[in-house]
Amino acid sequence: MADQILQVEHLEKYYQKRHVLYDINFSVAKGEVVTLLGPSGSGKSTLIRCLNGLEPYQKGTITFEDQQVDPTEKNWQQIRQKIGMVFQSYDLFPNLTVIDNIMLGPTKVQKQSADAARAEAIQLLQRVGLEDYADAYPRMLSGGQKQRIAIVRALALHPDFMLFDEVTASLDPEMVRGVLNIIKDLAETDNMTMIVVTHEMNFAQEIADRVLFLENGKILEQTPSKQFFAKPQTDRAQEFLDSMDF
Amino acid sequence: MDHSGISVLFEGTNFTRLLGGLWVTVKIAGVALILGLILGIVLGVLRTFKNRLLRLILRLYLEFFRIVPTVVLLFLFYYILPKQLNFNLPADQIATLVFALWVGAEMSDIVRGALISVPKHQRESGLAIGLNRYQLYRYVLIPQAITLEIPATINLATRVIKTTSLLMLISVMDVINIGQQIIEANNHTHPTGVFWVYGLIFLFYFLIDYPLSWWAKRLEKRRLERTNG
Ligand SMILES: Nc1ncnc2c1ncn2[C@@H]1O[C@H](COP(=O)(O)OP(=O)(O)OP(=O)(O)O)[C@@H](O)[C@H]1O
Ligand SMILES: [Mg+2]
Numbered sequence: 001m002a003d004q005i006l007q008v009e010h011l012e013k014y015y016q017k018r019h020v021l022y023d024i025n026f027s028v029a030k031g032e033v034v035t036l037l038g039p040s041g042s043g044k045s046t047l048i049r050c051l052n053g054l055e056p057y058q059k060g061t062i063t064f065e066d067q068q069v070d071p072t073e074k075n076w077q078q079i080r081q082k083i084g085m086v087f088q089s090y091d092l093f094p095n096l097t098v099i100d101n102i103m104l105g106p107t108k109v110q111k112q113s114a115d116a117a118r119a120e121a122i123q124l125l126q127r128v129g130l131e132d133y134a135d136a137y138p139r140m141l142s143g144g145q146k147q148r149i150a151i152v153r154a155l156a157l158h159p160d161f162m163l164f165d166e167v168t169a170s171l172d173p174e175m176v177r178g179v180l181n182i183i184k185d186l187a188e189t190d191n192m193t194m195i196v197v198t199h200e201m202n203f204a205q206e207i208a209d210r211v212l213f214l215e216n217g218k219i220l221e222q223t224p225s226k227q228f229f230a231k232p233q234t235d236r237a238q239e240f241l242d243s244m245d246f
Numbered sequence: 247m248d249h250s251g252i253s254v255l256f257e258g259t260n261f262t263r264l265l266g267g268l269w270v271t272v273k274i275a276g277v278a279l280i281l282g283l284i285l286g287i288v289l290g291v292l293r294t295f296k297n298r299l300l301r302l303i304l305r306l307y308l309e310f311f312r313i314v315p316t317v318v319l320l321f322l323f324y325y326i327l328p329k330q331l332n333f334n335l336p337a338d339q340i341a342t343l344v345f346a347l348w349v350g351a352e353m354s355d356i357v358r359g360a361l362i363s364v365p366k367h368q369r370e371s372g373l374a375i376g377l378n379r380y381q382l383y384r385y386v387l388i389p390q391a392i393t394l395e396i397p398a399t400i401n402l403a404t405r406v407i408k409t410t411s412l413l414m415l416i417s418v419m420d421v422i423n424i425g426q427q428i429i430e431a432n433n434h435t436h437p438t439g440v441f442w443v444y445g446l447i448f449l450f451y452f453l454i455d456y457p458l459s460w461w462a463k464r465l466e467k468r469r470l471e472r473t474n475g
Contacts, residue, residue: 054370073379081376091371095389104385105375139472150371157375 003030004066005161005193006051011060013046013217020046021217024060028161031191035204035225038214039240044197047214048163051195052076052083065160081109084154085163088170090146092138098125098149099134105157117156124152128182144175151182162186162194169199176200183207201244205229213237251438255446260428264443267421268450274338274418275407278345283399285346286353291383293358304354311351316409319344324416337418345406356398360391393469400462404455411451421447 006028013021020043028034036044049055051062053069053076062069064079092101099121106117125131128148138146147167154162164183168176180203186192187207198204204211208225213232221233232238255261293304311319324340327333335343364387372386414423425443432439 052374054373077373077376077378080374085371085374087367087371087374089365089367091365091367093368093372093386093390095386095393105377108381108385109376109378153375 004028005030005064007061007063008051009061009063011047011050011057011062013043013050013055013057015046019217021050021057024219026212026219026222028193028195031193033187033193033207033209034195034212035208035210036195036197036212036214037204037237037240039243042214043217044214045165048085048165048195048197051163052080052085054085081105081157082160083163084151084157084159084161086147086150086154086165086167088166090138090143090150090170092141092146092150092153094138097135097137098130098141101138101149102153102156105153110157121152121156124155125149128152142175143171144178147171147175147179148182151179151186155186160193162192164194164196164198166197166199199244201229201241213240215240251436251440251442254428254432254436254439255442257432263424263428264421264446264450267419267424270338270418271407271410271413271420271422272454274342274345274413274420275403275410278342278349279403279406281342281346282349282353285350287357287388289350289354290357290361291388293354294361308351308355311348316344316348317412317415319348320412320416337413337416341410341413341416341418345410349402349406352402353399356395356402357391360395361387363394364390397462397466397469400458400465404458404462407455407458408451421450 004027008024008026011021011024012019013024024047026034036048038044046055050057053071053073056071062071065082069075069079092098093104096104099118102121102124103114103117106112106120107114122131122134125134128151130145130148130152133141133145133149138149141149151167167183168179171179180200183194183196184203184207187194196204196207205225208228211221211223211225211228211232212219213221213223213228213234213236215236220236221228223233223237228237229241232241255264289304289307293301295301314322320341323344324337328335368386368390369382372382377385410420411422413420414426417423425447429440429443
């Protein structure tokens, strides 16, 4: 079990009275890329948000890097530095320039020196081809550029684990590939561990080691990626793939 | 009538006395605004927390200062409370205190409104990079709230400046009180002086408030242009 980075056991989630996640069990190994697929409303966002403490859960346990998480706000705040998350909406801080967006976590949360944080931020910007925009404000950028910077902002904290929740879903089609390539590069070059929620089936197939298929708040199957896309174990997953025009 | 009314403004030290009164007015309004702003930001932030009791108390505080007319507040703090509680402050400090508490109450509502209208995703992406609650407010939420609240704050400032005209009721030597004294002292020699003195006071208030409300409108327009465009 030493190479498990994350383990989720018997997790149950309610929004008030409404039961949205049922007995969720899975684990993620170091360096593994898991894609979380499932129809709209199946609970993908809710699950991924539970994994970094943005949503409270009512039962079950999350174990991160061999430590069972005691779900207090203070603990989550520590753990979140190791778990990067990028959302669907472009959520850069509009009051800060690109470079300040990226440096905020490293300097304030991790108390790195401004010089070190800046040097690394520039390097990361170069990696995504946006070093010319360091001093721009988010409103001057396209959706695709914002999303690439949101990824950089998460990476600047040196996370061990990344969560992506439909990061290309609100982008213009011609922007999508650029963002997906960065995620792919992270998986291949950095061997980053990640959970990716996406509607891009081609991309899921390219990147995933394993697929978790979620429906109505339950994990219906966990299947190695090749096998899932060739022939999933459940009819529901097959119907889902068919409906995705894939 | 050999004396034209306007000359009353420039006789003796009248004009400098009026300017002195204006300074008192501006100082009380200015200090009250600065203190009230700080108080209002703190209370506004507290009002976005989950603690119900705290929210209720702060809500009552706001409603009290909103419902009770400023004149009544001034009387209460100047005539009634000092006797009951046995403290004595000069009238201008009482006035500053009352205005600061009032500004703090109104500001707390403006700040709270601005804070809760910052999109939920902003809060979440702040949390996602590991910010604690203090850092989240300090670097993400408050800076964004401030751009939303500046026009309302300037409008509040113009209201505060206008309301300082009540200060004479607790005998603060503000511009209106001094104007009144000048009018009374010169009533026989300059019967039309009253128009000139109040005309000048009107001009003073206009010169302070008009640029402020123009500024507020411009900022609001720019903000709307920016969010729409
Ligand atoms: N804040 C909330 N309060 C109450 N119910 C919610 C809330 N957020 C989501 N839900 C409900 O929980 C269920 C799961 O929602 P969730 O957003 O996790 O689904 P999803 O799989 O991410 O869907 P999509 O593909 O559309 O993003 C849905 O039925 C949704 O209506
Ligand atoms: Mg979702």
